[in-house]
Amino acid sequence: MLKAPRPEHDAPRAETACDKVGPALSLAEVTVRYGAAGPPALERASLYVRPGEVAALLGANGAGKSTLLRVAAGSVRPTSGCARVEGVDVEAWDRRALARRVALVTQGGVAPAGFRVRDVVAMGRAPHQGLWMRERREDTAAIDDAIARCDLAELAGRPVDALSGGEQRRVAIARALAQKPRVLLLDEPAAFLDVGHRLAFHQLLAEVAARDAIACVFATHDLDAAARFASLVTLMQRGRVIASGTPAQVMTSAQLETVFDTEIAAGVHDASGRAYFVPLLPLQPRVRAPSR
16 A cells, blocks of 8 residues: 655644745755765755746756756655655655656666567556556556657567667657656656657657646756757756756856856757757867877
8 A cells, every 4th residue: 555645744844945836846955965075966956847847957967967857756865955746755755656756767778688668668657557567448548658659669569679779768758658757857868869859759748748737857968959848947067056947048158158168159040030059169178188
């Protein structure tokens, strides 16, 4: 039997920053340290994502994007601060109940060798099924819908380990969609995808968020995708949130150059009216010349 979320009125307590934000996904003043030495992976980072909103996390490697996603998913416990899903502290949820509400697509592998594509996508239904994992009508519908949306119908019977990197990413995304979460977290989801599938994925993400009122957060280095498909963009640098707002508010050349330490030209395409970004030269040398 699943454990219900811990009641919030068990005992009086002081109001925290999390009490002032909404119920979809909220992180308030979150700090994460993986060891006593060195800088924190996250330092007083806050994020608030409403149902139906698509949020992009932008930042250089090591900025803390992956750690933030893992805190939101409940797989990393913050040193301080709090993370809440639907207004309830992540640590208060029963793990199975949380898995019904939050799906995380990491940068890692999809599944052990030998599983077919449909088998892996069906794993997304596990939190909704009983002990014997019998597939019900609603499970079949969710699995088939996710396979179709991720353009995997022709690959459904193939072993996942026989697929290309881009195809495996689509399988991982389909598994998360089959889960029917309330919060969808994705770490570099478009990695390895070709141009067509990358565009189709970001469009799908926006459509799913709006249709199903899902709070979506994806970490990316794709500036154009963030500007085009995200309603909220959060810039991160060395574990801290530098700016958060609409793409127009935060994706300025000056702020992007600060975050990526690279000169970036920003403009608007004459025909489409969409913003575009062109990285130019690093502001500082990234690789030392070999000594002679």
